[in-house]
């Protein structure tokens with residue numbers, strides 16, 4: 001503990017800064033001096049549709065590079081943006097307690113997903129959200145939207161979209177929960193793998209930092225995202241794949257429940273699977289759900305989505 005302040009690397013978006021500041025405060029409360037270092041990423045400076053500007057790790061690569069180059073000691077990621085493939089020399093050292101992990105609908109007219117007017121224009125850049133919306137409302141006109149949470153809300157307020165879909169966690173952290181019109185039912189909208197959770201990454205061999213960030217670790221949250229991430233890794237999905245997952249702990253019986261779906265971009269083909277077991281078996285549960293999805297044809301849907309830029 002103590003010694004030189006640990007350097008926390010973060011993107012500069014308001015949400016990323018909120019997350020880094022939260023981590024900084026928790027570490028300070030534990031007696032660990034820290035400082036925040038801003039790192040800009042390709043995902044922040046590019047405005048093309050995410051599905052087209054190339055691959056995963058858009059928001060995380062540069063921060064990982066800063067970690068490897070010893071410019072920062074701690075990377076704070078939104079776990080859903082962090083690829084499941086391990087990065088040589090780095091380790092996911094802690095997963096703090098998870099915020100609400102679902103998706104919410106924010107609409108100008110106070111509409112829910114089932115009361116939106118016929119053909120309404122909905123903004124989302126995520127193939128997972130697009131496909132699940134189309135599955136229940138094939139009439140909706142779903143259009144791409146980019147930018148941080150504030151930018152998207154402004155574009156909707158200005159009339160470009162009737163409604164947008166956002167992560168509940170982001171709105172809560174930015175103290176904009178009053179904008180939530182409708183928390184979407186998980187049976188309709190399964191979240192992205194890792195949504196609502198943070199991932200604290202460090203250099204694998206940096207024992208001092210590993211020890212310092214261990215105060216942030218929340219085992220139940222970790223087991224849930226571990227199951228979700230294993231599911232995605234087994235599907236070779238990547239964070240832009242049309243995959244949804246929801247792991248949660250049932251405290252009374254100490255069971256981890258995991259739902260997973262793979263859905264075609266047009267929302268027509270939707271396959272789902274479920275498994276449960278002890279939280280310590282998280283990865284095995286993730287593998288089980290993945291293999292049930294694969295038996296039902298997940299691979300074909302995922303490679304089709306990949307070949308069509310995630311928009312098939």
Ligand SMILES: NCc1[nH]cc(CCC(=O)O)c1CC(=O)O
Nearest residue numbers: 078080166167169170195196197
């Ligand atoms: N891809 C952007 C992103 N990464 C993490 C969040 C929200 C916070 C979280 O899921 O932890 C968001 C915004 C959104 O999807 O609405």
